[in-house]
Amino acid sequence: MTVDHVVVRPGELALKGRNRKGFEDCLLRNLRAVLRPLGVERVERRWGRFYVGPVNDARRIAAAAARVFGVVHTSPALRCANEPAALSAAAAETVRRWLAARPGTGDVPFKVRVKRADKAYPEPSMDCARRLGGELQAAFPRLVARLDAPELLLECEVREEGSFVFVERLEGPGGLPVGSEGKVLCLLSGGIDSPVAAWLMMKRGCRVELVHFDAQPFTGPGSLEKVRALARVLDGWQGDTRLWVVPFAPVQVATKDLPQPGYRTVLYRRFMTRIAERLAGRRRCQALVTGDSLGQVASQTLENLAAVEGARGRLPLLRPLLTFDKVETIRLAERVGTYEVSIRPFEDCCTLFQPDHPVTRGKAEVAARLEAMVDVDALVEAGLAAAREEDVARVALG
Ligand code: ATP
Ligand code: MG
Numbered sequence: 001m002t003v004d005h006v007v008v009r010p011g012e013l014a015l016k017g018r019n020r021k022g023f024e025d026c027l028l029r030n031l032r033a034v035l036r037p038l039g040v041e042r043v044e045r046r047w048g049r050f051y052v053g054p055v056n057d058a059r060r061i062a063a064a065a066a067r068v069f070g071v072v073h074t075s076p077a078l079r080c081a082n083e084p085a086a087l088s089a090a091a092a093e094t095v096r097r098w099l100a101a102r103p104g105t106g107d108v109p110f111k112v113r114v115k116r117a118d119k120a121y122p123e124p125s126m127d128c129a130r131r132l133g134g135e136l137q138a139a140f141p142r143l144v145a146r147l148d149a150p151e152l153l154l155e156c157e158v159r160e161e162g163s164f165v166f167v168e169r170l171e172g173p174g175g176l177p178v179g180s181e182g183k184v185l186c187l188l189s190g191g192i193d194s195p196v197a198a199w200l201m202m203k204r205g206c207r208v209e210l211v212h213f214d215a216q217p218f219t220g221p222g223s224l225e226k227v228r229a230l231a232r233v234l235d236g237w238q239g240d241t242r243l244w245v246v247p248f249a250p251v252q253v254a255t256k257d258l259p260q261p262g263y264r265t266v267l268y269r270r271f272m273t274r275i276a277e278r279l280a281g282r283r284r285c286q287a288l289v290t291g292d293s294l295g296q297v298a299s300q301t302l303e304n305l306a307a308v309e310g311a312r313g314r315l316p317l318l319r320p321l322l323t324f325d326k327v328e329t330i331r332l333a334e335r336v337g338t339y340e341v342s343i344r345p346f347e348d349c350c351t352l353f354q355p356d357h358p359v360t361r362g363k364a365e366v367a368a369r370l371e372a373m374v375d376v377d378a379l380v381e382a383g384l385a386a387a388r389e390e391d392v393a394r395v396a397l398g
Helices: 017-038 058-065 084-100 125-139 193-203 222-238 249-255 261-282 302-309 326-336 364-371 376-386
Strands: 003-010 043-046 049-052 071-080 108-116 143-145 152-159 162-166 183-187 207-214 243-247 388-390
Touching (some): 003 017, 003 058, 017 043, 017 049, 017 058, 058 071, 071 084, 084 108, 084 125, 084 152, 084 162, 108 125, 125 143, 125 152, 183 193, 183 261, 193 207, 193 222, 193 326, 207 222, 222 243, 222 326, 243 376, 249 376, 261 376, 302 364
Parallel strands (some): 108 143, 108 152, 183 207, 207 243
Antiparallel strands (some): 003 049, 003 071, 043 049, 071 162, 152 162
């Protein structure tokens, strides 16, 4: 008898010992959380594999599991006993379904690949592949054997827990399961970069909380809407996402008449960093994350990055996009699903009071001298006190 299942292959198998156990425990929890809303009650865990089944909608479940960090591939599969006749039946049923979805009479170059991990199964991999290939060609005249670049690659994995026959590998994001590396706080603007930075941190196993500095009333409500939509997309990759919104207008008002307007952006970033660090402390986040990329804009020179860091306390400030070209970031943003939202027109808090000539070689000492003219502590405290949490799950996509 054959039954529909989903095979989930975790990555980072080079992890050893305790690390590996932690990785798999965490991945199992995350898989369950993602699949529970789809009606999945049980995920089976075996050496280097997870299995979901029996299921009715294997493809949908395979697609959902392929969005979980730590997963490299998933496959909708037929599961059967480790017996030659059972493998033949599962292979024939798999090919029948594949051809049914592709009506026509043209030749289909195909290949069978068998991987026998269960050495108790008597037939060596090559013999089994050859036998199945012959049987399938006899049963389905459209199939023609082709070893390189086949259109249809039928794979059989014979393992101790059973045999799995499949024709599809959906690519997962790889990386480490969210939560296996602690928690960080990402400064999320409405731009292209910071959502990608957040996603990359999730990919390395961090749970990511988000903070946005909101310039209303100097901007309309549109930019906050946009940030909410971005948070919603990011939530699709980790679940349970928290988005904090901090009113930023008081900082903008307090700094707008200071001398050296070229320093405004640096000052904004320093205030954001200070408030974010305090919030991170409250939320037990272990690092701050931004979407800075070296040299991309005037505010992202090494000097200005250093001038912003001057305002930082003791938390690490991580910049996963530091060395990315814009095209690389855009390509990732498309994959993440945030690009379409990020390119909607909006005003961000820093374009509004943008000086004509922003400094490109800012100095922390100069920024500190300017800050001495305002009450930094009071502004930071007020920002922190006004921070409120948005309900990401309630936000409609669109
Ligand atoms: P992005 O596309 O993420 O906006 P960017 O290349 O436009 O990045 P900047 O606008 O200079 O660069 O911002 C640099 C980083 O500072 C952003 O990636 C983000 O992490 C943070 N940042 C900027 N503005 C805000 C904001 N209003 N709220 C929260 N974080 C912000
Ligand atoms: Mg920006």
